[in-house]
Amino acid sequence: RQLVREWLRRRRWHLATGAGVALVIVALLLLTHLDESPVTGRTRLLVFSREKYMELAALTSEAHLEEFAELLLPATDPLHQMVEQAVQLLAQRNKDIPEVSEVPWSVHVVESPQINAFVLPNGKVFMFTGMLGAVADLDQLMIVLGHEMAHAILDHSAEQASLSHVVDLLSLIVVTAIWALCPGDSLALVGGWAKDKLTELMFNHPYSRKLEAEADQVGLHLAAKACADVRAGPVFWQQLEIVDKLTGNPTVPEWLSTHPSHRNRSGQMDRLIPQALELRETCSCPALSPVDPRAVFSKTVSELLAKAKEQGVGGLEGTREPQPVSASVGLPVSQTALASPSQVARFNKDRVPAVTSPLPTAAGERSQHVLQNINQQGS
Template sequence: MEQICIRLVKLDMLSIIRASNRFPSAIRCCGQRLFLRRASLCASDLTRTNSSVTAAASFCLRSRSRLNTCITAFRPAAERVPRIIQPTREFHTSGRLRALPAPLIWMLLKPLQKLTAIILGRSIRKWWIALPPNKKQLFREWTWRRRWHLVGAGTGLLFFVSICLLTHLDESPVTGRTRLLLFSRENFMELARVTGEAYMEEFKDSLIAPSDPRHQVVEQVVRVLAERNQDVAEISSVPWTVHVVDGPTINAFVLPDGNVFIFTGMLEAVADIHQLVFILGHEMAHALIGHAAEQASLSHVVELLSLILLTAIWAICPRDSFAVLGHWIQSKLVQFLFDRPFSRKLEAEADQVGLKLAAKACADVRAGPVFWQQMEIYDQLRGEPTIPEWLSTHPSHQNRVRQLDRLVPEALELRASCDCPALPKADPRVVFHQAVKLLLDNAKKQEQIAQEEKNEKERAGVMLPFPQSPPVLTQGSQPQRGGVLATSTLLSK
C-alpha cells in the first residue's frame, strides 16, 4: 500500500480519481492540523456496511504553505464517476477589531482641522510679509491674468460640493421633512453602542434595580409607547432598554439604539403619568427621527465651510492677537447663526412628534403644555436667570407652551382615532391655571397681611412715650419750659 501511495503522488489528481475505479468516490474535508514540510498522500482502508461493500479513499495533500487539501473518494456501487472535488484551506485569524464609527472620527478630527487651518493661514501671512515688493506685484499681475481660471475652478468646486450635498438628502421619518444626512444610520448605531457603554460605565453605581417600582413604571411606559406606535418602522425595529439613574438632575435622553436613560429628578418633576408619557415620547422622537445624525451632518458641513473663513482670518489679520479675536467672533457667529437655531428647530420637531406618539399611546396630550409651565415656575422659584431664546439651544418654556397648545387639537383627533378611552372633561391646562391663580392670590393676601402687621407695629412704636433726661443749662443758654424752678433757685443764690 505504501508503494501505491508513493506512485500515486506522481500522478495528476484527476487521473488518480479516475484510476481508482475499485474505490467508491466522494470528497470530504479533513479537519486535521498537520503541517508537514513535504507533500504526502495517504489512502484509507476499505470500509464495509451491512447492505453493500463500499470503498473509500482519503487523499490529504499538505505543503509548506500550510494549505490542507483533503479529498475522500466515495462512490456508490452502481456509479463509478467521482462527483465533488472541494479543496479547503485552513487560515488562522485573530479576533475582529472594532473600528471607530465615522461620526466619532469626524468629531475627533475637528480640533486637528482647526489647527491645520490656523497654521496654513498664519504661514500664508508670514510668506506674504516676507515677499519682496516686486514679487508681490508679479503675483498680483499673475492672479489678474488668470482670474477667469480661478473663477472657473471655484465654480467647479462649488458645483461639486452642491452635487455631494444633493446626493445626501434624505426624508425625515414621521414628518417627511427633507434634510441633509451625511452619515448612515448604521454608523450612528455603532456610535450609539459606544456611547451607551460609556454611559453604563459612568452610571454603574447609581442605576436603580429593575425591581424598583420607579423602574417598572418607566419600563411600562416605554413598552406602551413602542407597542402603540408599531406602524413606525424606526420604533418597531429597535429593542428598547430602560435605565433609571438615581440623581437629582431633571433630564432624560434616548440613544438611537434604544437605550433609554432617565433620572429620578425627572420622575419627581412630572406631576402624573401623562406628563411622563409625553416626556419619554419627546426623547424617543429624537432617536427615531435621527436628530443626532442630522445635527452632526449639518455641523460637519458648517465646520468645513468655516475652515475656509478661519484660514482667511489668520492670513489677512496683521497680528496674531487680531486673528485670535477674529477666530472667536467667527466661532460665536457660527454658534448663534447655525448651531443653536438648528438645535431649537429639532427640539420643536421632537415636541411635535412626541405629542403624536403620546396621543397614540392614549395619554392625555393636554398635559404636555402643563409640564413646561411647571418647569417655568420651577426655574423662577430657584432664582435662575431668564436668558433670551436666541442664546439657548432649546426653545423658551413660553414658546413651547404656545406651540403645544396649537398642536393639542390635532393630537386629540389622532387619539380619538386610536380607540382610546374618553378623557375627563376637566382640562389639565385650565386646572393648572386655576391652581396657579389661587396660589398667587393666597401669596398676595399673605403679603398684604404681613405688610399690615408691619405697619401696625411701626405706628405702635411711634405712639409710645420716649424717656426724657433733665435739661442741662450751659453758660449763655436760655432756660426752657419746664426749667422755671431751676432758674429761680439759681437767681436766689
C-alpha cells in the same frame, strides 16, 4: 490698501477657481447626502450613515452605563418598572413606524436629582429620578418619553452633527481665505473666535431649537397614540417655568439657547393639542375626562399668585398666568396619576387607568406627590 488691491488683482483667477471648487464640493456633498426624515417627511442633510451612527450610539450607551453604574436603579424597583412599561407601551402603540418597531428599547433609571432624560438612537432610554419628580402624572411622563423617543427615531443627533460638519467646512474655507488675504496670528485667533460664535448663534442654536420643536410635535403624537392625555403637555412646561422662578434659576435668552423657552414650548404645544386629540380619537382610546388639566392648572396658578401677592412672597414676579381653557374647573379633578407598574400594564388593553388624584398645588410638592402616589397605589 494699494498693495492688497494689486495682490487681489494678480490672484483673482486663483481665488475664483478656489471658491468655485469649494462651492462644487459643498453642492455635491449636499446633493448626495439629502435624506427624508421619517414620520415628518422633511428633507434634511445626513452626512453619516445610520449604520455608522448606530455604532457610535452603542459606544455612547456603554460609556453612559459605565458613568452611571453606581446610580442605576435595579429592574425590580417600582420606578424602573413604571418607566419600562411606559416605554414598551409607547413602542407597542407606535409599531407602525419602522424606526420604532426595529429598535430594542431598554430602560435605565438613574438616581439623580437632575431633571433630565434622553434616548439614544439604539433604543437605550436614560431617565433621571429628578425628572420623575418633575412630572405631575403619568400623562406628563408619557409626553416626556415621547419627546425623547422622537429625537431618537428622527435621528436628530446625526442630523445636527451633519449640519455642524458642513458649517465647519464652509467656515474653514472663509477663515482660510481671510487669513490668506491678511496673514497674521492675531487675526487668525480673532477670526476663529468669531467663527465659533457666529456658527453657534446663526446655525447651531436655531437649528437645535427647530429640532426640539419637531420632537415636541412628533412626541405628542406618539403619546396620543398611546392614549395619554396630551392636554397635560403644555402644563408640564408651565410647571418648569414656575420651578425656574421659585428656584431662582437664571433665564437665558432663547436666541442664546439650544432649546426654546418653557413659555414658548408651552404655547407651541397648546397649538398642537387639537391635532393630537384628533389622532388620539382614531386610536380607539377611551374618552378623556371633561376636566381639562390646563384649566385646573390655570386656576391653581391664579390662586397661588393671589396668595403670594397677599403674603408678599417674592420669587413669582413675572410669572405668566396660564390662559384659561374652556372647561369645567369646579368639578373634582380626574386624571391619570403617576401610577404603579401594574396600573401602567393596564394600558396594554388600550385603556388608560382612571385614577382620581388632585393636581399638585405647588411646584415644590411634585416630588413628594409622585412618591406618595407610587407607595399608595402599589400597596
